Amino acid sequence: MDSSVTTTAELPIHVNAARVVARPALMALQHAGRFGMMLLELIRAIPEWRAWLPRAFEQCQAVGYGSLFIVVLSAAFSGGVAAYQAGYQFTGKVPVYIVGAIISESVILELGPVMTGLLLAGRVGARYAAELGTMRVTEQLDALESLGRNPASHLLLPRVLAGLVMLPVLVVVADATGMAAGWLAAKGSIHISNTDFVYGTQRFFRTFDLWYSVIKAEAFGAVVTIIPCYVGFEAKEGAEGVGRATTAAVVASCVLILLLDLLLAKLLL
Amino acid sequence: MIELRNVHKKFGRKVVLDGVDFSVADGETVALLGPSGSGKSVLLKHIIGLLHPDLGEVFVDGASVSRLHRHALAALRTRIGYAFQTGALFDSMSVYENIRLGITDDTCYRDQQFCRTRVVECLRLVNLSDDVGRLMPAELSGGMRKRVGIARAIAGRPKYLLYDEPTSGLDPVNADAMDALIERLQHELHATSIVVSHDVRGSFRIADRIALLHNGRIRAVGTAEEFMADKDTVVREFLERDIEPAAEG
Numbered sequence: 001m002d003s004s005v006t007t008t009a010e011l012p013i014h015v016n017a018a019r020v021v022a023r024p025a026l027m028a029l030q031h032a033g034r035f036g037m038m039l040l041e042l043i044r045a046i047p048e049w050r051a052w053l054p055r056a057f058e059q060c061q062a063v064g065y066g067s068l069f070i071v072v073l074s075a076a077f078s079g080g081v082a083a084y085q086a087g088y089q090f091t092g093k094v095p096v097y098i099v100g101a102i103i104s105e106s107v108i109l110e111l112g113p114v115m116t117g118l119l120l121a122g123r124v125g126a127r128y129a130a131e132l133g134t135m136r137v138t139e140q141l142d143a144l145e146s147l148g149r150n151p152a153s154h155l156l157l158p159r160v161l162a163g164l165v166m167l168p169v170l171v172v173v174a175d176a177t178g179m180a181a182g183w184l185a186a187k188g189s190i191h192i193s194n195t196d197f198v199y200g201t202q203r204f205f206r207t208f209d210l211w212y213s214v215i216k217a218e219a220f221g222a223v224v225t226i227i228p229c230y231v232g233f234e235a236k237e238g239a240e241g242v243g244r245a246t247t248a249a250v251v252a253s254c255v256l257i258l259l260l261d262l263l264l265a266k267l268l269l
Numbered sequence: 270m271i272e273l274r275n276v277h278k279k280f281g282r283k284v285v286l287d288g289v290d291f292s293v294a295d296g297e298t299v300a301l302l303g304p305s306g307s308g309k310s311v312l313l314k315h316i317i318g319l320l321h322p323d324l325g326e327v328f329v330d331g332a333s334v335s336r337l338h339r340h341a342l343a344a345l346r347t348r349i350g351y352a353f354q355t356g357a358l359f360d361s362m363s364v365y366e367n368i369r370l371g372i373t374d375d376t377c378y379r380d381q382q383f384c385r386t387r388v389v390e391c392l393r394l395v396n397l398s399d400d401v402g403r404l405m406p407a408e409l410s411g412g413m414r415k416r417v418g419i420a421r422a423i424a425g426r427p428k429y430l431l432y433d434e435p436t437s438g439l440d441p442v443n444a445d446a447m448d449a450l451i452e453r454l455q456h457e458l459h460a461t462s463i464v465v466s467h468d469v470r471g472s473f474r475i476a477d478r479i480a481l482l483h484n485g486r487i488r489a490v491g492t493a494e495e496f497m498a499d500k501d502t503v504v505r506e507f508l509e510r511d512i513e514p515a516a517e518g
Contacts, residue, residue: 044339050379138360139354139357140357140358142319143357143358144359145319146317146353147347147370147373147425148343148347149343149370
Protein backbone atom coordinates (compact mmCIF):
# COMPACT_ATOMS: atom_id res chain seq x y z
CA MET A 1 0.00 0.00 0.00
CA ASP A 2 1.19 3.51 -0.81
CA SER A 3 2.47 5.03 2.45
CA SER A 4 1.81 8.61 1.23
CA VAL A 5 -1.96 8.06 1.23
CA THR A 6 -3.61 9.62 4.29
CA THR A 7 -6.53 7.61 5.66
CA THR A 8 -9.57 9.20 7.29
CA ALA A 9 -8.44 7.92 10.70
CA GLU A 10 -5.16 9.82 10.40
CA LEU A 11 -6.81 13.17 9.66
CA PRO A 12 -6.88 15.79 12.45
CA ILE A 13 -10.03 15.45 14.59
CA HIS A 14 -11.45 18.85 13.54
CA VAL A 15 -11.24 17.86 9.85
CA ASN A 16 -13.10 14.60 10.53
CA ALA A 17 -15.72 16.42 12.62
CA ALA A 18 -16.24 18.95 9.83
CA ARG A 19 -16.77 16.10 7.38
CA VAL A 20 -19.27 14.38 9.67
CA VAL A 21 -21.29 17.59 9.94
CA ALA A 22 -20.82 18.89 6.41
CA ARG A 23 -21.92 15.81 4.49
CA PRO A 24 -25.41 15.44 6.05
CA ALA A 25 -25.87 19.22 5.89
CA LEU A 26 -25.01 19.22 2.21
CA MET A 27 -27.37 16.29 1.57
CA ALA A 28 -30.17 18.04 3.47
CA LEU A 29 -29.62 21.16 1.36
CA GLN A 30 -29.70 19.10 -1.83
CA HIS A 31 -32.97 17.46 -0.76
CA ALA A 32 -34.46 20.84 0.14
CA GLY A 33 -33.50 22.20 -3.28
CA ARG A 34 -34.92 19.20 -5.17
CA PHE A 35 -38.08 19.22 -3.04
CA GLY A 36 -38.53 22.92 -3.80
CA MET A 37 -38.07 22.22 -7.51
CA MET A 38 -40.72 19.48 -7.34
CA LEU A 39 -43.19 21.89 -5.73
CA LEU A 40 -42.42 24.41 -8.47
CA GLU A 41 -43.02 21.73 -11.11
CA LEU A 42 -46.38 20.91 -9.48
CA ILE A 43 -47.45 24.55 -9.75
CA ARG A 44 -46.21 24.80 -13.33
CA ALA A 45 -48.22 21.67 -14.22
CA ILE A 46 -51.57 23.23 -13.22
CA PRO A 47 -52.32 24.66 -16.72
CA GLU A 48 -51.88 21.15 -18.22
CA TRP A 49 -55.35 20.15 -16.99
CA ARG A 50 -56.02 17.81 -19.90
CA ALA A 51 -53.25 15.57 -18.56
CA TRP A 52 -53.99 15.70 -14.82
CA LEU A 53 -57.79 16.00 -14.61
CA PRO A 54 -58.81 12.47 -15.77
CA ARG A 55 -55.99 10.91 -13.76
CA ALA A 56 -56.98 12.96 -10.69
CA PHE A 57 -60.48 11.42 -10.82
CA GLU A 58 -58.96 7.92 -10.89
CA GLN A 59 -56.70 8.77 -7.95
CA CYS A 60 -59.59 10.33 -5.97
CA GLN A 61 -61.50 7.10 -6.37
CA ALA A 62 -58.49 5.03 -5.29
CA VAL A 63 -57.76 7.25 -2.27
CA GLY A 64 -61.34 7.99 -1.21
CA TYR A 65 -63.38 4.90 -1.96
CA GLY A 66 -60.38 2.62 -1.50
CA SER A 67 -59.64 3.93 2.01
CA LEU A 68 -63.24 4.26 3.18
CA PHE A 69 -63.51 0.87 4.89
CA ILE A 70 -60.33 1.13 6.94
CA VAL A 71 -61.07 4.77 7.88
CA VAL A 72 -64.60 3.94 9.06
CA LEU A 73 -63.34 0.90 10.97
CA SER A 74 -60.56 2.76 12.79
CA ALA A 75 -62.81 5.76 13.52
CA ALA A 76 -65.45 3.48 15.02
CA PHE A 77 -62.88 1.79 17.26
CA SER A 78 -61.29 5.06 18.39
CA GLY A 79 -64.72 6.62 19.10
CA GLY A 80 -65.68 3.55 21.12
CA VAL A 81 -62.42 3.55 23.08
CA ALA A 82 -62.78 7.29 23.78
CA ALA A 83 -66.23 6.61 25.23
CA TYR A 84 -65.06 3.76 27.47
CA GLN A 85 -62.08 5.76 28.75
CA ALA A 86 -64.18 8.87 29.39
CA GLY A 87 -66.70 6.76 31.26
CA TYR A 88 -63.94 5.10 33.31
CA GLN A 89 -62.28 8.40 34.22
CA PHE A 90 -65.24 10.70 34.81
CA THR A 91 -68.25 8.65 36.00
CA GLY A 92 -69.43 10.04 39.35
CA LYS A 93 -66.94 12.94 39.24
CA VAL A 94 -68.53 15.25 36.63
CA PRO A 95 -72.05 15.55 35.20
CA VAL A 96 -72.66 12.68 32.76
CA TYR A 97 -73.31 15.00 29.78
CA ILE A 98 -69.63 16.00 29.94
CA VAL A 99 -68.81 12.55 28.52
CA GLY A 100 -70.74 13.49 25.35
CA ALA A 101 -68.66 16.63 25.04
CA ILE A 102 -65.39 14.78 25.63
CA ILE A 103 -66.16 12.13 23.01
CA SER A 104 -67.27 14.54 20.29
CA GLU A 105 -64.48 17.07 20.91
CA SER A 106 -61.73 14.46 21.09
CA VAL A 107 -62.97 12.78 17.91
CA ILE A 108 -63.42 16.00 15.90
CA LEU A 109 -60.32 17.84 17.12
CA GLU A 110 -57.83 15.00 17.36
CA LEU A 111 -58.76 11.38 16.75
CA GLY A 112 -60.58 11.79 13.42
CA PRO A 113 -57.97 13.81 11.52
CA VAL A 114 -54.83 12.28 13.11
CA MET A 115 -55.97 8.65 12.88
CA THR A 116 -57.08 9.17 9.26
CA GLY A 117 -53.83 10.96 8.42
CA LEU A 118 -51.67 8.22 9.92
CA LEU A 119 -53.71 5.49 8.22
CA LEU A 120 -53.41 7.18 4.86
CA ALA A 121 -49.69 7.73 5.38
CA GLY A 122 -49.44 3.93 5.49
CA ARG A 123 -52.01 3.06 2.87
CA VAL A 124 -51.64 5.82 0.28
CA GLY A 125 -48.16 7.12 1.10
CA ALA A 126 -46.57 3.67 0.88
CA ARG A 127 -48.39 2.97 -2.38
CA TYR A 128 -47.31 6.25 -3.99
CA ALA A 129 -43.69 5.89 -2.93
CA ALA A 130 -43.54 2.27 -4.14
CA GLU A 131 -45.31 3.04 -7.46
CA LEU A 132 -43.15 6.04 -8.31
CA GLY A 133 -40.00 4.39 -6.99
CA THR A 134 -40.59 1.36 -9.19
CA MET A 135 -41.26 3.63 -12.16
CA ARG A 136 -37.98 5.43 -11.45
CA VAL A 137 -35.79 2.32 -11.20
CA THR A 138 -37.40 0.66 -14.25
CA GLU A 139 -36.88 3.82 -16.36
CA GLN A 140 -40.63 4.38 -16.80
CA LEU A 141 -40.23 7.97 -15.58
CA ASP A 142 -37.42 8.53 -18.08
CA ALA A 143 -39.64 6.99 -20.77
CA LEU A 144 -42.47 9.38 -19.92
CA GLU A 145 -40.11 12.37 -20.12
CA SER A 146 -38.59 11.07 -23.36
CA LEU A 147 -42.07 11.22 -24.91
CA GLY A 148 -42.22 14.95 -24.13
CA ARG A 149 -44.74 14.33 -21.33
CA ASN A 150 -44.46 16.09 -18.01
CA PRO A 151 -44.31 13.63 -15.05
CA ALA A 152 -45.60 16.40 -12.78
CA SER A 153 -48.89 16.71 -14.69
CA HIS A 154 -49.24 12.99 -15.49
CA LEU A 155 -48.19 11.47 -12.16
CA LEU A 156 -47.59 13.92 -9.32
CA LEU A 157 -50.39 16.49 -9.54
CA PRO A 158 -53.23 13.91 -9.82
CA ARG A 159 -51.93 12.15 -6.72
CA VAL A 160 -51.46 15.32 -4.68
CA LEU A 161 -54.89 16.64 -5.67
CA ALA A 162 -56.48 13.33 -4.72
CA GLY A 163 -55.00 13.68 -1.23
CA LEU A 164 -56.05 17.33 -0.90
CA VAL A 165 -59.62 16.61 -2.04
CA MET A 166 -60.29 13.24 -0.45
CA LEU A 167 -58.61 13.51 2.95
CA PRO A 168 -61.01 16.20 4.26
CA VAL A 169 -63.95 14.08 3.01
CA LEU A 170 -62.57 11.00 4.77
CA VAL A 171 -61.93 13.00 7.95
CA VAL A 172 -65.54 14.25 8.01
CA VAL A 173 -66.70 10.63 7.57
CA ALA A 174 -64.29 9.55 10.34
CA ASP A 175 -65.56 12.33 12.64
CA ALA A 176 -69.19 11.28 12.11
CA THR A 177 -68.40 7.59 12.52
CA GLY A 178 -66.27 8.15 15.61
CA MET A 179 -68.97 10.23 17.28
CA ALA A 180 -71.68 7.71 16.44
CA ALA A 181 -69.57 4.81 17.72
CA GLY A 182 -68.68 6.78 20.85
CA TRP A 183 -72.33 7.55 21.46
CA LEU A 184 -73.30 3.88 21.18
CA ALA A 185 -70.40 2.79 23.40
CA ALA A 186 -71.26 5.41 26.03
CA LYS A 187 -74.89 4.26 26.03
CA GLY A 188 -73.75 0.69 26.55
CA SER A 189 -71.11 1.36 29.20
CA ILE A 190 -72.23 4.30 31.33
CA HIS A 191 -75.87 4.30 30.20
CA ILE A 192 -75.83 7.94 29.10
CA SER A 193 -79.21 9.11 27.77
CA ASN A 194 -79.54 10.49 24.25
CA THR A 195 -80.60 13.85 25.70
CA ASP A 196 -77.47 14.07 27.90
CA PHE A 197 -75.16 13.06 25.06
CA VAL A 198 -76.66 15.58 22.63
CA TYR A 199 -76.68 18.31 25.28
CA GLY A 200 -73.05 17.69 26.17
CA THR A 201 -72.01 17.66 22.53
CA GLN A 202 -73.85 20.93 21.76
CA ARG A 203 -72.80 22.62 25.02
CA PHE A 204 -69.09 22.69 24.12
CA PHE A 205 -69.27 22.56 20.31
CA ARG A 206 -68.02 25.49 18.21
CA THR A 207 -68.36 25.62 14.42
CA PHE A 208 -64.63 26.34 14.29
CA ASP A 209 -63.99 22.82 15.66
CA LEU A 210 -65.18 21.38 12.36
CA TRP A 211 -63.11 23.87 10.38
CA TYR A 212 -60.09 22.98 12.51
CA SER A 213 -60.65 19.31 11.70
CA VAL A 214 -60.86 20.05 7.97
CA ILE A 215 -57.80 22.36 8.04
CA LYS A 216 -55.80 19.59 9.70
CA ALA A 217 -57.11 17.11 7.12
CA GLU A 218 -55.99 19.40 4.30
CA ALA A 219 -52.51 19.73 5.79
CA PHE A 220 -52.24 15.96 6.36
CA GLY A 221 -53.55 15.36 2.82
CA ALA A 222 -50.63 17.38 1.48
CA VAL A 223 -48.15 15.52 3.69
CA VAL A 224 -49.30 11.98 2.81
CA THR A 225 -49.06 12.68 -0.92
CA ILE A 226 -46.28 15.21 -1.52
CA ILE A 227 -43.67 13.53 0.72
CA PRO A 228 -44.17 10.00 -0.73
CA CYS A 229 -44.22 11.42 -4.28
CA TYR A 230 -40.90 13.15 -3.65
CA VAL A 231 -39.30 10.15 -1.96
CA GLY A 232 -40.54 7.77 -4.69
CA PHE A 233 -39.30 10.12 -7.40
CA GLU A 234 -35.84 10.16 -5.83
CA ALA A 235 -35.64 6.36 -5.41
CA LYS A 236 -32.62 4.58 -6.82
CA GLU A 237 -30.73 1.29 -6.71
CA GLY A 238 -33.38 -1.25 -7.66
CA ALA A 239 -35.81 -3.16 -5.46
CA GLU A 240 -33.87 -2.42 -2.28
CA GLY A 241 -33.98 1.29 -3.08
CA VAL A 242 -37.74 1.13 -3.62
CA GLY A 243 -38.12 -0.64 -0.27
CA ARG A 244 -36.03 2.02 1.45
CA ALA A 245 -38.00 4.79 -0.25
CA THR A 246 -41.32 3.27 0.84
CA THR A 247 -40.23 2.97 4.46
CA ALA A 248 -38.77 6.49 4.44
CA ALA A 249 -41.97 7.90 2.91
CA VAL A 250 -44.21 6.35 5.57
CA VAL A 251 -41.94 7.28 8.49
CA ALA A 252 -41.42 10.85 7.27
CA SER A 253 -45.16 11.32 6.62
CA CYS A 254 -46.12 10.02 10.08
CA VAL A 255 -43.55 12.19 11.87
CA LEU A 256 -44.62 15.26 9.88
CA ILE A 257 -48.29 14.60 10.67
CA LEU A 258 -47.49 14.53 14.39
CA LEU A 259 -45.38 17.69 14.13
CA LEU A 260 -48.07 19.49 12.15
CA ASP A 261 -50.67 18.33 14.66
CA LEU A 262 -48.74 20.06 17.42
CA LEU A 263 -48.03 23.16 15.33
CA LEU A 264 -51.65 23.60 14.23
CA ALA A 265 -52.90 23.13 17.79
CA LYS A 266 -50.53 25.86 18.94
CA LEU A 267 -51.40 28.21 16.08
CA LEU A 268 -55.15 27.72 15.73
CA LEU A 269 -56.54 26.81 19.16
CA MET B 270 -28.21 16.73 -37.04
CA ILE B 271 -26.99 15.54 -33.66
CA GLU B 272 -23.69 16.83 -32.37
CA LEU B 273 -21.84 16.33 -29.09
CA ARG B 274 -18.99 18.71 -28.35
CA ASN B 275 -16.45 17.91 -25.64
CA VAL B 276 -19.09 16.30 -23.40
CA HIS B 277 -17.95 15.39 -19.88
CA LYS B 278 -20.05 13.57 -17.29
CA LYS B 279 -19.14 12.28 -13.83
CA PHE B 280 -21.26 10.34 -11.33
CA GLY B 281 -19.64 10.92 -7.94
CA ARG B 282 -15.98 10.23 -8.59
CA LYS B 283 -16.58 7.96 -11.58
CA VAL B 284 -15.83 9.66 -14.87
CA VAL B 285 -18.23 8.25 -17.47
CA LEU B 286 -17.81 10.63 -20.39
CA ASP B 287 -14.45 12.34 -20.70
CA GLY B 288 -14.65 14.74 -23.62
CA VAL B 289 -16.87 13.07 -26.20
CA ASP B 290 -16.93 14.64 -29.66
CA PHE B 291 -19.40 12.92 -31.94
CA SER B 292 -21.87 13.82 -34.67
CA VAL B 293 -24.59 12.13 -36.67
CA ALA B 294 -25.77 13.60 -39.97
CA ASP B 295 -29.44 13.69 -40.98
CA GLY B 296 -30.65 10.37 -42.39
CA GLU B 297 -27.60 8.51 -41.13
CA THR B 298 -27.56 5.42 -38.90
CA VAL B 299 -24.65 5.22 -36.48
CA ALA B 300 -23.93 2.27 -34.21
CA LEU B 301 -22.29 3.23 -30.94
CA LEU B 302 -20.26 0.32 -29.64
CA GLY B 303 -18.45 -0.19 -26.39
CA PRO B 304 -18.13 -2.60 -23.51
CA SER B 305 -20.79 -2.70 -20.79
CA GLY B 306 -20.54 0.28 -18.46
CA SER B 307 -18.64 2.41 -20.96
CA GLY B 308 -21.28 5.16 -20.91
CA LYS B 309 -23.18 4.43 -24.13
CA SER B 310 -26.64 4.74 -22.55
CA VAL B 311 -25.49 7.83 -20.62
CA LEU B 312 -24.51 9.40 -23.93
CA LEU B 313 -27.96 8.65 -25.41
CA LYS B 314 -29.66 10.19 -22.37
CA HIS B 315 -27.69 13.41 -22.96
CA ILE B 316 -29.10 13.64 -26.47
CA ILE B 317 -32.70 13.56 -25.26
CA GLY B 318 -31.98 15.81 -22.27
CA LEU B 319 -32.60 13.23 -19.54
CA LEU B 320 -29.05 13.96 -18.38
CA HIS B 321 -27.06 17.16 -18.74
CA PRO B 322 -23.30 17.34 -19.29
CA ASP B 323 -21.00 18.66 -16.55
CA LEU B 324 -19.02 20.31 -19.34
CA GLY B 325 -19.49 20.58 -23.09
CA GLU B 326 -22.68 20.75 -25.11
CA VAL B 327 -25.11 18.57 -27.02
CA PHE B 328 -26.78 20.04 -30.09
CA VAL B 329 -29.86 18.64 -31.81
CA ASP B 330 -30.98 20.51 -34.94
CA GLY B 331 -28.60 23.30 -33.91
CA ALA B 332 -30.18 23.82 -30.49
CA SER B 333 -28.17 23.24 -27.32
CA VAL B 334 -30.20 20.63 -25.43
CA SER B 335 -29.11 21.65 -21.91
CA ARG B 336 -29.99 25.31 -22.56
CA LEU B 337 -33.50 24.66 -23.83
CA HIS B 338 -36.46 25.97 -21.85
CA ARG B 339 -38.77 23.21 -20.54
CA HIS B 340 -41.39 23.70 -23.28
CA ALA B 341 -38.74 23.76 -26.00
CA LEU B 342 -37.15 20.63 -24.51
CA ALA B 343 -40.53 18.86 -24.47
CA ALA B 344 -41.03 19.90 -28.11
CA LEU B 345 -37.56 18.58 -29.01
CA ARG B 346 -38.34 15.27 -27.32
CA THR B 347 -41.41 14.82 -29.51
CA ARG B 348 -38.99 14.71 -32.47
CA ILE B 349 -36.89 11.98 -30.85
CA GLY B 350 -38.01 8.39 -30.34
CA TYR B 351 -36.16 6.56 -27.57
CA ALA B 352 -36.34 2.77 -27.39
CA PHE B 353 -35.20 1.78 -23.89
CA GLN B 354 -33.09 -1.28 -23.18
CA THR B 355 -35.81 -3.05 -21.19
CA GLY B 356 -38.70 -1.45 -23.05
CA ALA B 357 -39.56 0.73 -19.99
CA LEU B 358 -43.26 0.10 -20.66
CA PHE B 359 -45.78 1.63 -18.27
CA ASP B 360 -46.86 -1.50 -16.44
CA SER B 361 -50.23 -0.12 -15.30
CA MET B 362 -51.28 0.49 -18.93
CA SER B 363 -52.11 -1.93 -21.74
CA VAL B 364 -49.80 -2.25 -24.73
CA TYR B 365 -52.32 -0.15 -26.71
CA GLU B 366 -52.19 2.70 -24.16
CA ASN B 367 -48.40 2.48 -24.01
CA ILE B 368 -48.07 2.93 -27.76
CA ARG B 369 -50.80 5.58 -27.83
CA LEU B 370 -48.81 7.62 -25.33
CA GLY B 371 -46.07 7.74 -27.95
CA ILE B 372 -48.35 9.82 -30.22
CA THR B 373 -46.86 13.11 -29.20
CA ASP B 374 -49.16 15.46 -31.14
CA ASP B 375 -51.92 16.36 -28.66
CA THR B 376 -54.65 16.78 -31.30
CA CYS B 377 -53.89 13.35 -32.76
CA TYR B 378 -53.61 11.86 -29.24
CA ARG B 379 -57.17 12.90 -28.44
CA ASP B 380 -58.52 11.52 -31.75
CA GLN B 381 -59.52 7.95 -30.81
CA GLN B 382 -59.91 6.77 -34.41
CA PHE B 383 -56.50 8.12 -35.39
CA CYS B 384 -54.93 6.49 -32.32
CA ARG B 385 -56.46 3.08 -33.09
CA THR B 386 -55.17 3.18 -36.67
CA ARG B 387 -51.73 4.43 -35.68
CA VAL B 388 -51.25 1.90 -32.86
CA VAL B 389 -52.17 -0.99 -35.18
CA GLU B 390 -49.81 0.44 -37.83
CA CYS B 391 -46.94 0.63 -35.30
CA LEU B 392 -47.62 -2.88 -34.01
CA ARG B 393 -47.42 -4.20 -37.57
CA LEU B 394 -44.21 -2.26 -38.23
CA VAL B 395 -42.56 -4.13 -35.35
CA ASN B 396 -44.02 -7.48 -36.49
CA LEU B 397 -46.63 -7.81 -33.74
CA SER B 398 -50.28 -8.68 -34.28
CA ASP B 399 -53.15 -6.29 -33.42
CA ASP B 400 -54.22 -8.56 -30.53
CA VAL B 401 -51.04 -7.71 -28.62
CA GLY B 402 -52.54 -4.26 -27.99
CA ARG B 403 -54.94 -5.74 -25.48
CA LEU B 404 -52.21 -7.36 -23.37
CA MET B 405 -50.53 -5.88 -20.33
CA PRO B 406 -46.71 -5.50 -20.36
CA ALA B 407 -46.36 -8.24 -17.70
CA GLU B 408 -47.83 -10.71 -20.19
CA LEU B 409 -45.12 -10.07 -22.81
CA SER B 410 -41.80 -11.83 -23.38
CA GLY B 411 -38.54 -9.82 -23.22
CA GLY B 412 -38.31 -9.59 -27.02
CA MET B 413 -41.93 -8.48 -27.34
CA ARG B 414 -41.40 -5.80 -24.68
CA LYS B 415 -38.48 -4.41 -26.67
CA ARG B 416 -40.58 -4.38 -29.84
CA VAL B 417 -43.48 -2.65 -28.09
CA GLY B 418 -40.93 -0.14 -26.76
CA ILE B 419 -39.82 0.51 -30.34
CA ALA B 420 -43.46 0.77 -31.48
CA ARG B 421 -44.03 3.43 -28.80
CA ALA B 422 -40.87 5.25 -29.88
CA ILE B 423 -41.97 5.43 -33.54
CA ALA B 424 -45.67 6.20 -32.86
CA GLY B 425 -45.05 9.96 -32.96
CA ARG B 426 -43.20 9.73 -36.32
CA PRO B 427 -39.93 11.05 -34.85
CA LYS B 428 -37.12 12.52 -36.89
CA TYR B 429 -34.53 10.82 -34.69
CA LEU B 430 -34.54 7.30 -33.27
CA LEU B 431 -32.32 6.27 -30.38
CA TYR B 432 -32.05 2.54 -29.64
CA ASP B 433 -30.54 1.51 -26.32
CA GLU B 434 -29.15 -2.04 -26.58
CA PRO B 435 -32.00 -3.36 -28.75
CA THR B 436 -30.52 -6.87 -28.97
CA SER B 437 -29.24 -7.33 -25.41
CA GLY B 438 -30.78 -10.29 -23.59
CA LEU B 439 -32.14 -11.80 -26.82
CA ASP B 440 -31.15 -15.18 -28.23
CA PRO B 441 -29.22 -15.08 -31.57
CA VAL B 442 -32.34 -15.75 -33.66
CA ASN B 443 -34.33 -12.97 -32.01
CA ALA B 444 -31.30 -10.66 -32.06
CA ASP B 445 -31.05 -11.16 -35.85
CA ALA B 446 -34.79 -10.52 -36.16
CA MET B 447 -34.38 -7.30 -34.15
CA ASP B 448 -31.51 -6.16 -36.41
CA ALA B 449 -33.67 -6.89 -39.45
CA LEU B 450 -36.48 -4.89 -37.88
CA ILE B 451 -34.23 -1.89 -37.22
CA GLU B 452 -32.90 -2.10 -40.78
CA ARG B 453 -36.44 -2.18 -42.17
CA LEU B 454 -37.55 0.74 -39.99
CA GLN B 455 -34.62 2.84 -41.31
CA HIS B 456 -35.82 2.24 -44.86
CA GLU B 457 -39.50 2.87 -44.11
CA LEU B 458 -39.19 5.80 -41.70
CA HIS B 459 -35.99 7.45 -42.99
CA ALA B 460 -35.15 8.52 -39.44
CA THR B 461 -31.70 9.50 -38.25
CA SER B 462 -30.72 6.73 -35.85
CA ILE B 463 -28.21 5.95 -33.16
CA VAL B 464 -28.04 2.32 -32.09
CA VAL B 465 -26.19 1.65 -28.86
CA SER B 466 -24.92 -1.90 -28.80
CA HIS B 467 -22.09 -4.23 -27.92
CA ASP B 468 -23.01 -6.58 -30.76
CA VAL B 469 -20.41 -5.88 -33.46
CA ARG B 470 -21.84 -8.09 -36.21
CA GLY B 471 -25.36 -6.73 -35.85
CA SER B 472 -24.02 -3.17 -35.87
CA PHE B 473 -22.08 -3.78 -39.09
CA ARG B 474 -25.31 -4.95 -40.68
CA ILE B 475 -27.51 -1.97 -39.76
CA ALA B 476 -25.20 1.04 -39.47
CA ASP B 477 -23.75 3.47 -42.01
CA ARG B 478 -20.99 4.30 -39.53
CA ILE B 479 -19.65 2.68 -36.38
CA ALA B 480 -18.24 4.51 -33.34
CA LEU B 481 -16.38 2.92 -30.44
CA LEU B 482 -16.71 4.48 -26.99
CA HIS B 483 -13.77 3.60 -24.77
CA ASN B 484 -12.70 5.12 -21.45
CA GLY B 485 -15.22 7.92 -21.84
CA ARG B 486 -14.07 8.99 -25.29
CA ILE B 487 -14.83 8.13 -28.89
CA ARG B 488 -11.87 5.98 -29.80
CA ALA B 489 -12.71 5.32 -33.45
CA VAL B 490 -15.40 6.28 -35.97
CA GLY B 491 -15.87 5.07 -39.53
CA THR B 492 -17.69 2.83 -41.95
CA ALA B 493 -17.66 -0.91 -41.35
CA GLU B 494 -14.72 -1.29 -43.77
CA GLU B 495 -12.74 1.53 -42.15
CA PHE B 496 -13.47 0.08 -38.75
CA MET B 497 -12.29 -3.39 -39.77
CA ALA B 498 -9.11 -1.92 -41.21
CA ASP B 499 -8.35 0.16 -38.09
CA LYS B 500 -4.97 -0.76 -36.56
CA ASP B 501 -5.71 0.70 -33.13
CA THR B 502 -5.10 -2.00 -30.51
CA VAL B 503 -8.27 -1.16 -28.56
CA VAL B 504 -10.37 -1.41 -31.72
CA ARG B 505 -8.65 -4.66 -32.70
CA GLU B 506 -9.24 -6.16 -29.26
CA PHE B 507 -12.89 -5.16 -29.33
CA LEU B 508 -13.41 -6.59 -32.82
CA GLU B 509 -11.54 -9.81 -32.11
CA ARG B 510 -13.66 -10.45 -29.04
CA ASP B 511 -16.85 -10.49 -31.12
CA ILE B 512 -15.99 -11.16 -34.76
CA GLU B 513 -13.28 -13.80 -34.65
CA PRO B 514 -14.99 -16.40 -32.45
CA ALA B 515 -17.97 -16.15 -34.80
CA ALA B 516 -15.72 -16.59 -37.84
CA GLU B 517 -14.11 -19.64 -36.26
CA GLY B 518 -17.51 -21.05 -35.38
